[in-house]
Amino acid sequence: MTTAEAETGDTLTEALTEVLSGARARGGLFHRAVLAPPWAVRVQDGAPLSLACMLRGDGWVLHPAAPQPVRIAPGDVVVLCGPTPYVLADDPATEPGLLIQPGDCCTTPDGTDMCEKLALGVRTWGRDADDPTVLLSGNYQLYGDLSTRLLDTLPPVLVLREGEWDAAVLPLVATEVVKDAPGQQLVLDRLLDLLLVSVLRAWFARPQAQPPAWYRAQSDPVVGVALRLLHEHPGHGWTVASLAAEAGVSRAGLARRFTGLVGEPPMTYLARRRIDLAARLLREPDATLASVARRVGYADGFALSTAFKRLRGMSPAAYRAEHGAR
Known part of the structure; x- marks a missing residue:
């Protein structure tokens, strides 16, 4: 490898690392579903990004952006960009009998709440623990937990087969999902980040990848x-x-x-880069608007506020109120 090739590889690695570092779940949701055919679940919770993995059995993913249903088997993982609703089912022809709504609510199509009726334990739902299909799902709840460049990077539906990524992380995630221990939400947030980074790193590394x-x-x-x-x-x-x-x-x-x-254009790219960085800095407890403005290249807080609102649709103050400081 030449020096130039090595430098190019280092630059690409740094670019990917920077984008992946934009994933920082807070309050991410994980669920373990135990299912028996026929089953179909329509997910319409509006989450910006979701992951689904088969632990046992198989199923299908139906997404409006996918030209045809995608089959998933044990060890496979699918990443879905929201807020577009999608369906997970035992067969593409099965009509959804359950709807996952915003606020982590599960209902029937007619609106009947099924959360208590289907509870099978910690973060687990279904009708019988011995049913043949086990589906693990996780999602990011806040757009602020993901950089805009990361979301722009992803196709609407991304699927990796068991042999295409480090599926060895799945047993760890599956074990932690059903625990109810102190600090468990923090553990699950970091596992959600780990799961996403593992998938995206493998996706970028594929010979046929189109970054x-x-x-x-x-x-x-x-x-x-x-x-x-x-x-x-x-x-x-x-x-x-x-x-x-x-x-x-x-x-x-x-x-x-x-x-x-x-x-x-270069300046448009720079503006988005600055606002992504500002959003991350605004979540630090001691950061002030003026200090963040200086670090990302704006003359003062007013200039940052104007640019932030233009690109994010809300003021920095509103963003902090919604997302809070870590």
Whole structure:
């Protein structure tokens, strides 16, 4: 491997690490479902990201963005981007008999609450513990727990078979899901992050993988330089001209090449990068709006608030009130 190839690999690894570090569950939900055919569950809880794994038996995933139903077997894992509803079933033709609603509520199609009737223990539901199918599911509850770039990275439905990822983590997750111990929610949050990172790392590593445009652009000799600068120094007062000078090309040349490879202009990319970083910093208990603004490249809190509201749809104060500080 040449030095240039090694540096490109390091840059790609750093880019992936940065995106995956945006996954930080808080109050994530895990469930273990024990099922017997015929069964079908429509998940319409609005979660931004969900994972489903087969522990025993098999089933199907039906999602509006998938051209056809996807079969999943023991050890397989599927990642689903919300808030689009989807169906998990024993057969694609089975009509959903249960609906998973916002607020972790399970009902029949006519609205009857089934939570107590189907309770089989800690985070476990079903009718009989000996039924042949066991499905493990977990989801992120808050969009703030996932970077926008991570969500943009993912297809609506991502499936990895047992041999394509480190499925050895599943027994650990399955064991912890049914525990009711002190600090258990924190343990489950970190396991949800571990599960997602394990899946995405394996997904990116596949020979047939099609990583997102910004990821492929890291290896471009011009755009890669600009991206590295924006990642390493997001608070710097970058302009297209100063980035072009660092990359050794004209301003127009960089703007055209960057937009073509990444899918958006350099300054738009930088703005999103800054706001993602600001959202993460705002969850630190001692962070002030002014200090966060300085760290991510805004002159003051007012400028940050304007940009934050434009990209996130809410003010930094509203974001902190909704997501809280760690």
